[in-house]
Amino acid sequence: MGTKLVALIPAIAFVLIALIETMRPRRALRFGRLRRWTTSFVLLASSRFTVWLLAWIIAVPVAASWAENNSIGLFNQIALPLWAEWLGAFLLLDFAMWLQHLLTHKVPLLWRFHKVHHADPDIDVSTAIRFHPGEIAFSVIWKAGWVLLLGVAAPIVIAFEAWLAANAAFNHGNIELPRSIDRLVRPFLVTPDMHLVHHSTALKEQQSNYGFALTLWDRLCGTYRNESEKGRDLQPIGLSEMQDEQPTRALTSLELPLT
Numbered sequence: 484m485g486t487k488l489v490a491l492i493p494a495i496a497f498v499l500i501a502l503i504e505t506m507r508p509r510r511a512l513r514f515g516r517l518r519r520w521t522t523s524f525v526l527l528a529s530s531r532f533t534v535w536l537l538a539w540i541i542a543v544p545v546a547a548s549w550a551e552n553n554s555i556g557l558f559n560q561i562a563l564p565l566w567a568e569w570l571g572a573f574l575l576l577d578f579a580m581w582l583q584h585l586l587t588h589k590v591p592l593l594w595r596f597h598k599v600h601h602a603d604p605d606i607d608v609s610t611a612i613r614f615h616p617g618e619i620a621f622s623v624i625w626k627a628g629w630v631l632l633l634g635v636a637a638p639i640v641i642a643f644e645a646w647l648a649a650n651a652a653f654n655h656g657n658i659e660l661p662r663s664i665d666r667l668v669r670p671f672l673v674t675p676d677m678h679l680v681h682h683s684t685a686l687k688e689q690q691s692n693y694g695f696a697l698t699l700w701d702r703l704c705g706t707y708r709n710e711s712e713k714g715r716d717l718q719p720i721g722l723s724e725m726q727d728e729q730p731t732r733a734l735t736s737l738e739l740p741l742t
């Protein structure tokens with residue numbers, strides 16, 4: 484499959500989840516879609532612009548030095564069958580994303596940016612793209628470091644990115660999986676009900692279920708939480724200090740890290 488086709492996968496997942504949550508919403512939205520979705524897309528556009536800038540400032544020189552010396556990185560040092568390299572890279576990159584997410588909650592400067600994602604007073608597929616460009620900049624540098632350290636081949640990085648974004652669209656979706664399916668999927672993948680707990684206003688629930696795709700690292704590191712203390716249907720969402728319509732505004736969301 485070509486790179487462009489792989490990049491389409493998260494977009495298809497986004498549209499699909501948006502259609503399902505329109506037809507059968509899991510929870511009633513408090514602030515509706517129009518302004519929240521506009522804000523999410525404004526944040527996405529500014530994040531894309533930041534990534535484009537960073538690519539020219541950092542990624543291009545890094546890629547050039549990479550081309551000169553392509554023997555750096557773990558996977559270039561050990562001879563593995565192709566399937567093992569893909570599996571190992573997916574698991575370790577997923578751990579890198581889990582650790583990044585944990586850090587954005589624990590390091591005050593990073594939390595200033597990540598709380599823009601959590602400030603959404605509702606949760607649906609648009610929340611999956613609601614990240615401040617400052618957080619995206621940190622994420623790109625963090626991920627580039629891991630890719631170099633591990634020596635992950637470009638096709639694997641592209642496939643992982645598509646897989647991660649498609650999973651984020653799925654587990655932020657305002658959709659209800661039948662409980663039996665949720666139970667079957669949860670040992671492996673983060674489900675919407677599992678990620679919902681992470682968007683709780685309660686701090687200890689916010690600081691659990693950091694996974695964006697695999698549930699493995701939360702289970703291994705003791706940060707897995709099955710359900711909110713208030714239950715799935717009554718659990719309040721967002722930041723306890725911002726329960727009004729303020730975070731649905733684009734400008735407020737962009738300025739939030741500075742306040």
Ligand SMILES: [Zn+2]
Pocket residue numbers: 584588597601681
């Ligand atoms: Zn978070």
